Amino acid sequence: MPVGELALLAVFLLLWPKVQSSESSSGCWRMGEFDPNVLEMDGDVILGGLFPLHYIAPKPDHVFTERPQVQRCSGFDLRAFRWVQTMVFAIEEINRNPRLLPGVKLGYRILDSCDHVHTSLQSAFSLVNGSSLPQTESFAARSLPCLSKAPVPAIIGLASSTPTRAVAHTFGPFEIPMISYFATCTCLTNKHVYPTFLRTVPSDVFQVQALVQLMAHFGWRWVGTIGTDDDYSRYGIQAFTEQLEEWGGCVAFHRTIPKVPTPKQISAITDALEASTARVIVVFATEGQLLELLSEVAGRNLTGWQWVASEAWVTASILTAPVFQHVLTGTLGFSFRGANISGLAEFLLRIKPSDNPGSVFTNMFWEEQFNCRLDYASSEGLDKPLCTGLENLVQVESSYTSVTPVRVSYNVYKAVYAITHALHHLLQCTSIAQDSDQRSCNTGAEFTPGQLLYHLRRVNFTNQFGEKVYFDENGEPVPLYDIINWQKDGRGGIRFQRVGSYDGSAPRWQQLKMDMDLIEWTGGQSQVPLSLCTALCPPGTRQAMRPGQPICCFDCLPCTEGEFTNTSGATECIRCPLYYWSNAERVACVAGIEEFLSFQEIMGIILVTLSLLGVAAATAVSIIFFLFRSTPIVKANNSELSFLLLLSLKLCFLCSLVFLGRPSIWSCQARQAAFGISFVLCISCILVKTIVVLLAFHSTLPGSSSLKRFGPPQQRAFIVSCTAGQAILCISWLALAPPYPFKNTSYQGGRIILECKDVWPLGFYLVLGYIGLLSCVCFILAFLGRKLPDTFNEAKLITFSMLIFFAVWISFIPAYNSTPGKYTVAVEIFAILASTFGLLFCIFAPKCYIILLRPELNTKKGMTGKTSK
Numbered sequence: 001m002p003v004g005e006l007a008l009l010a011v012f013l014l015l016w017p018k019v020q021s022s023e024s025s026s027g028c029w030r031m032g033e034f035d036p037n038v039l040e041m042d043g044d045v046i047l048g049g050l051f052p053l054h055y056i057a058p059k060p061d062h063v064f065t066e067r068p069q070v071q072r073c074s075g076f077d078l079r080a081f082r083w084v085q086t087m088v089f090a091i092e093e094i095n096r097n098p099r100l101l102p103g104v105k106l107g108y109r110i111l112d113s114c115d116h117v118h119t120s121l122q123s124a125f126s127l128v129n130g131s132s133l134p135q136t137e138s139f140a141a142r143s144l145p146c147l148s149k150a151p152v153p154a155i156i157g158l159a160s161s162t163p164t165r166a167v168a169h170t171f172g173p174f175e176i177p178m179i180s181y182f183a184t185c186t187c188l189t190n191k192h193v194y195p196t197f198l199r200t201v202p203s204d205v206f207q208v209q210a211l212v213q214l215m216a217h218f219g220w221r222w223v224g225t226i227g228t229d230d231d232y233s234r235y236g237i238q239a240f241t242e243q244l245e246e247w248g249g250c251v252a253f254h255r256t257i258p259k260v261p262t263p264k265q266i267s268a269i270t271d272a273l274e275a276s277t278a279r280v281i282v283v284f285a286t287e288g289q290l291l292e293l294l295s296e297v298a299g300r301n302l303t304g305w306q307w308v309a310s311e312a313w314v315t316a317s318i319l320t321a322p323v324f325q326h327v328l329t330g331t332l333g334f335s336f337r338g339a340n341i342s343g344l345a346e347f348l349l350r351i352k353p354s355d356n357p358g359s360v361f362t363n364m365f366w367e368e369q370f371n372c373r374l375d376y377a378s379s380e381g382l383d384k385p386l387c388t389g390l391e392n393l394v395q396v397e398s399s400y401t402s403v404t405p406v407r408v409s410y411n412v413y414k415a416v417y418a419i420t421h422a423l424h425h426l427l428q429c430t431s432i433a434q435d436s437d438q439r440s441c442n443t444g445a446e447f448t449p450g451q452l453l454y455h456l457r458r459v460n461f462t463n464q465f466g467e468k469v470y471f472d473e474n475g476e477p478v479p480l481y482d483i484i485n486w487q488k489d490g491r492g493g494i495r496f497q498r499v500g501s502y503d504g505s506a507p508r509w510q511q512l513k514m515d516m517d518l519i520e521w522t523g524g525q526s527q528v529p530l531s532l533c534t535a536l537c538p539p540g541t542r543q544a545m546r547p548g549q550p551i552c553c554f555d556c557l558p559c560t561e562g563e564f565t566n567t568s569g570a571t572e573c574i575r576c577p578l579y580y581w582s583n584a585e586r587v588a589c590v591a592g593i594e595e596f597l598s599f600q601e602i603m604g605i606i607l608v609t610l611s612l613l614g615v616a617a618a619t620a621v622s623i624i625f626f627l628f629r630s631t632p633i634v635k636a637n638n639s640e641l642s643f644l645l646l647l648s649l650k651l652c653f654l655c656s657l658v659f660l661g662r663p664s665i666w667s668c669q670a671r672q673a674a675f676g677i678s679f680v681l682c683i684s685c686i687l688v689k690t691i692v693v694l695l696a697f698h699s700t701l702p703g704s705s706s707l708k709r710f711g712p713p714q715q716r717a718f719i720v721s722c723t724a725g726q727a728i729l730c731i732s733w734l735a736l737a738p739p740y741p742f743k744n745t746s747y748q749g750g751r752i753i754l755e756c757k758d759v760w761p762l763g764f765y766l767v768l769g770y771i772g773l774l775s776c777v778c779f780i781l782a783f784l785g786r787k788l789p790d791t792f793n794e795a796k797l798i799t800f801s802m803l804i805f806f807a808v809w810i811s812f813i814p815a816y817n818s819t820p821g822k823y824t825v826a827v828e829i830f831a832i833l834a835s836t837f838g839l840l841f842c843i844f845a846p847k848c849y850i851i852l853l854r855p856e857l858n859t860k861k862g863m864t865g866k867t868s869k
Contacts, residue, residue: 036111036126037360039084041091043107047419048127049087050113050120050157050167052080053361055288057116073114075288079317079408080159081365082348083181084110086409087156089347090416101424110361113158115288120163121170128152128176153423153449154179154456156415159408160286161185161232168197175450179418181411184311185231186239189474196453198475200411200418201336204232206479206504207311208239210334211282212247213502213512214308214483221249221552222533224278226269226285226293228257233284236310240282250533250552252278257289270296273305280531282308287316294319298327306522306529309333314484315407320494329494330522331486334502338405338482339465341413407482414469414477421469422455429455479504487520536569540586543571559586561749579743581750592745596662596754597822597829604660607829614653614836621844622646628851631858638692640712644719645685645843651678652836656829668739668756673730675832676767680726682839683771684719686798687778691718693795694785726770733763744821753821768809775805794843801842808835 040046054073091106111123128151154177158164164183171178172195180188180199188194189203215223223244227233233256241251253276255269270293273281283290290313307328313319314333351362406413426447460470471477483500500514521529537543537556542565544555559565563573564582576582576589583590598604625634625642634642655674658667695710742757758764779802785795812831819827850857 036123037364038109038111038126039088039361040109041088041107043095043105045104045423046107046109046152047087047091047416048152048155048157049084049108049110050123050127050155051084051087051110052077052115052159053084053112053364055080055115055286057114057119073112073116073119076364077115077288078365079287081361082406083159083409083412084361085348085351086341086344086406086412087416089341089344090413093343094416094420100420101427104423104427106420109152112361113163115160115163115286117163117166120158120167124155124167124171127155128171153177153447153452154419156181156412156419158183160230161188161235162230164188164197165194165231168194172196175448175453177419177449177453177456179415179456181415182312182408183232185235187231187235189476191474196449198418198456198471200414200469200477201311201408202479202481202504203474203476204236205239206502207334207481208236208243209504210481210502210512211240211308212243212249214332214334215244215249215280216247217512217514218528219536220280220306220529220531222252222278222280222531223249224252224273224276224281225254226257226273226281226283227254228285228289229259232312236284237282240284245551248551250550252276252533252550252552257285257293261292266292266296269293270300270302273297274300274302277533278531279304279529280306280308282310283313284310285313287313287318290316290319294324294327298323301326303327304523306531307331307333309484311335311481315496320486322492325488325494328486329488330520330525332499332519333484334481335484335496336407336411336482337467337480338407339410339413339467340405341410344406344409414463414467417461417463418456418459418469418471419452421461422452422459425458426452426455483514485519537565538568539566539570541565541570542573543569564589579745579752590750592750592752594743594752594754595822597660597825598662599660603826607826607833608657608660610833610837611653611656611829614833614840615650617837618646618650618653618840621840621848624848624851628858631851632860633847633850633858638689638715641685641689641692641715642844645682645689648678648682648685649836649840652682652832654678656832659825659829663741663754663756665740668741669734671756672739672764672767673734675828676726676730676771677723679771679832679835680774681719681723682836683774683778684722686801686839686843687722687774687781688715688718690778690781690785690795690798693798694781722774726767729763729766729770733760733767736760737763747820751821755822755824772809775802778802779806797843797846801839804838804842805835808838 054075055077056075057073087110088108091108094100095105109127111127113120113123155167155171156179158167158180159182161183162185164178164180165185165188168178168188172193175196177196177198180197180201182201183199184201184204184207186203186205188197188199189205191197215221225237225240227237237254241254244251253272255272257269258265303326305327307330309331311334314331314335319328351365457471457475460468462468468478479502481502481504482498483502485497485499486494487497489495497518497520499518500512502512504511521527533550533553534543534555537554541556541558544557545551546553546555559573559582562576562581564576564586565573566587573586579592580589581592582588597607599608622643625639625646628634629639651674655671655678658671658674661667691710692715737758737760739756739758742755744753744755744757745751747753779799782795782798782802808831812827815827816824816831
């Protein structure tokens with residue numbers, strides 16, 4: 001609590017024993033020289049009212065070293081005067097209603113709070129200390145000690161949150177209920193601190209939620225805020241900033257208007273406003289606090305901002321003056337739900353000094369609005385006193401009596417009726433109930449403010465406008481707002497056009513409703529104004545925050561391959577589903593392009609052609625050997641092994657075709673098995689030929705019979721056994737961990753490589769290693785027989801073919817592991833074809849050359865080198 005409030009409360013508590021022992025009729029002594037202006041009417045029950053009829057409180061010219069002089073407030077508030085008259089109108093209307101409080105007359109006692117903490121507390125103490133009117137004898141409560149059974153059992157007030165907190169905190173322990181018509185600070189929701197406070201206006205927590213939804217609706221992420229140095233502004237802007245940042249927006253700047261601003265301070269705020277890139281300004285303030293700032297802005301002719309008003313000034317007529325129109329036209333804001341109160345306009349027009357000669361507030365109205373002297377031209381009295389400012393009469397009366405609809409006045413009207421309904425239930429109550437050790441029913445003519453508070457909390461009625469009036473557990477009403485737009489009315493003025501609504505009790509997605517066609521934007525724009533630190537990133541990009549800057553200031557980075565965004569302002573890119581890839585613009589996912597080495601593409605055609613050429617070449621060699629099977633060169637090379645070798649070479653050429661085409665389960669399992677078995681068959685045949693060559697040479701030596709022990713049956717058994725070993729290995733591999741078709745997306749973005757996945761890669765290397773083992777044995781044996789004395793030494797040809805075979809497959813292994821995608825298959829096919837062609841040509845090309853081109857060498861002597869001379 002501020003120091004001033006503590007001081008006043010301390011003085012009050014120190015004087016409390018004297019007050020209690022007093023024998024005066026009111027039970028209290030009024031201390032000091034405070035003599036407030038009061039509007040009052042006697043009745044059986046007196047309702048208190050505190051209204052900010054002036055918005056400029058006197059400034060103390062001392063530092064509490066002497067008693068301050070009594071000074072009057074200044075700056076008459078026309079709207080507050082209308083609120084006062086609405087309370088009077090409601091009470092008079094209730095007194096004429098025979099069904100509501102029959103036999104009980106309501107009175108009122110209304111004081112000026114000056115919209116200031118100290119003045120509000122002084123007025124509140126004066127309110128509960130009794131009236132200067134003659135006492136009626138209807139209710140004994142009028143003569144009881146103050147506060148415990150106060151002459152004013154309930155207070156309607158106040159307007160601003162900071163004075164409301166001070167008064168509510170002070171009178172809360174005495175159970176005197178307060179119903180505010182304009183104090184919206186969320187801080188007042190705390191029932192532990194303010195147990196007797198209720199209000200007919202929604203809390204700022206709902207207005208803040210509505211404001212953030214409005215920012216989201218129009219995409220305003222870069223927002224400036226202006227507030228005043230009071231609780232209403234501090235709590236409101238703090239909550240707004242937090243919720244705006246949760247949504248993803250930022251406050252570009254915040255400036256506070258001091259309670260008594262200097263021209264230099266106002267100029268500094270205007271400079272900050274002009275320098276900011278934010279084009280939307282949210283203002284939590286009252287019209288009186290905004291006047292100087294807006295005067296400075298209008299004086300500099302600064303326009304182009306979309307002003308967003310809090311409910312405190314969104315319908316402030318004083319700000320619709322022509323000097324502000326070019327600045328504020330297009331303003332949007334949330335206003336309380338209004339109503340057209342029947343008879344109020346006529347009642348307001350009757351507020352004249354001649355009709356109310358003793359009303360100090362009416363005199364103030366005419367004196368300060370029209371510069372009137374309240375001495376009449378004749379003893380008969382006139383409707384209008386002698387005034388010098390009557391040229392403003394039409395404008396002021398039009399603003400004062402504008403009740404289509406009233407909003408804050410409607411909150412005052414509801415507050416009066418809420419107290420009346422609670423009082424009606426209290427006075428009609430016959431049973432005695434207990435609530436916090438307080439009786440909720442009266443036992444006679446007396447009742448306490450605590451009993452009235454009990455029934456106020458349980459008020460629930462529907463008024464003549466169809467609105468249900470009740471308070472929740474925090475003393476809050478249903479949060480209903482109208483969205484107001486400031487528009488030119490064609491007569492040089494401003495009208496408050498309703499363009500939407502907000503219902504805080506509805507589901508979140510249905511709370512805000514807007515009619516976009518009715519909105520008039522600032523500067524006459526036809527489009528929604530933009531207010532962004534950085535324009536929203538387009539689809540296909542994401543926001544990257546700039547270090548050290550607010551989250552609304554960012555760079556737009558394109559999504560990486562395989563990610564996309566299809567909305568503006570995305571903070572993260574979305575990963576495409578499996579087997580899908582982002583398109584070139586990164587705004588959608590498209591199915592990945594499936595790739596495999598097909599028969600139709602150029603490389604596939606080349607490999608198929610080479611494979612078929614190899615089969616044709618092996619067939620041609622087979623035909624030549626068959627046609628010349630009786631010649632020495634064919635007989636010397638074991639024609640049976642030669643034909644079996646040629647068959648295995650054909651199988652090697654043909655097995656490469658299994659690697660082409662779309663991978664399937666059978667092709668994945670057949671390709672490596674066909675490759676491994678056909679090559680082992682081929683190498684086994686070559687190995688047997690090598691062994692036969694070596695044994696044939698040794699059989700020519702005296703006493704050698706090795707060739708007889710390795711005849712055709714043994715040769716066939718050797719080939720079968722070697723091939724069977726490879727077949728067993730392949731079958732085991734396929735049975736335990738068979739390869740399967742696999743879609744590989746890791747090689748290149750947007751492309752799906754269809755390949756055969758080896759679950760057990762060691763199986764492939766075992767198959768390849770078995771072929772390499774037989775090849776090494778074959779090479780070693782052929783190398784040992786390379787210098788045999790025959791003219792045609794086949795061991796040399798086998799040695800050379802094995803060298804080519806090794807060269808191909810040694811280079812194949814690193815190429816196979818490093819080649820990406822479908823080219824891995826191409827490398828393996830090329831290795832198969834290259835090694836097979838090497839074997840075919842190295843072993844059979846020299847023989848075909850002799851058979852076809854050098855027949856003279858195809859003789860027994862030619863083969864042994866013993867030709868005739």
